Amino acid sequence: MAVEPAQLSQYLGTVALAVGGLGAASYGVVDGLKFFPWIDLAGFERLFGSRRTAGGRHWPTLQRAGLDPLLAALQTAYGADAIDLLKAQYRSGRAKGDLPRTLRQGVRIGFGVMPPQTIAEAARALGIDEQAAEQAAEALIVARDQRPPAAGEMPPNAPAPVSGEQRSALARLETAIDARIDAALVLAEAQYVTQTKVIATVVALAIAYGVGYVLGTRPLMSFMVGIAAVPLAPVAKDLATALQEAVRALKAR
Numbered sequence: 001m002a003v004e005p006a007q008l009s010q011y012l013g014t015v016a017l018a019v020g021g022l023g024a025a026s027y028g029v030v031d032g033l034k035f036f037p038w039i040d041l042a043g044f045e046r047l048f049g050s051r052r053t054a055g056g057r058h059w060p061t062l063q064r065a066g067l068d069p070l071l072a073a074l075q076t077a078y079g080a081d082a083i084d085l086l087k088a089q090y091r092s093g094r095a096k097g098d099l100p101r102t103l104r105q106g107v108r109i110g111f112g113v114m115p116p117q118t119i120a121e122a123a124r125a126l127g128i129d130e131q132a133a134e135q136a137a138e139a140l141i142v143a144r145d146q147r148p149p150a151a152g153e154m155p156p157n158a159p160a161p162v163s164g165e166q167r168s169a170l171a172r173l174e175t176a177i178d179a180r181i182d183a184a185l186v187l188a189e190a191q192y193v194t195q196t197k198v199i200a201t202v203v204a205l206a207i208a209y210g211v212g213y214v215l216g217t218r219p220l221m222s223f224m225v226g227i228a229a230v231p232l233a234p235v236a237k238d239l240a241t242a243l244q245e246a247v248r249a250l251k252a253r
Helices: 005-032 068-078 082-096 099-113 116-125 130-145 166-214 219-252
Strands: none
Touching: 005 219, 068 082, 068 099, 068 116, 068 166, 082 099, 082 166, 082 219, 099 130, 099 166, 116 130, 130 166, 166 219
């Protein structure tokens, strides 16, 4: 039986919207499963290594974590429960929430009270050469000594001024810290999005096969619907409109 163009446009548009709706529903199911830490903390292991800090999730293989060199500074600033604080902020917004500010502020506070040897060690772990790492640590110590004394404290002896080399080394360290935090957050976000899509696709396939079994649909058709659901979810409405416009254009010819 021939299908009229108007019927075809309506049919294709309905199919696109239905498949996209399945994808949106699958995302909703995954979002509802976030009480499982393994799903909710996807990507956190790209910030801090799970086998060293009990952060993130335990993968069969160790993934490279970008912020492990800064962990000592963060724990100095926020205490032994720093990882729990960072996990909570990662859940609430990841790179779009308060986490980037908390990381930078914690490192700044931690480096402000840590001994110079520990600061230099962290700087070397970030890729700063040994001489520049020691100079940056010395600059931080000088800056610390230049702070006004608290009430009741004896004023310290006048510290030596910060040299140009120390100031340059400190700037390199601050740039390396910002770059490492930004890179780690980008990798964590990418891994979170990727895993969310994979789990949503699995959910969409399960729903498609279940509904297809009830309706007597062929397994291949259910598979195609489940696979296409997640990619179509963000653009289902636009795709349906485009299909209808294309069929109308063909009809006009």
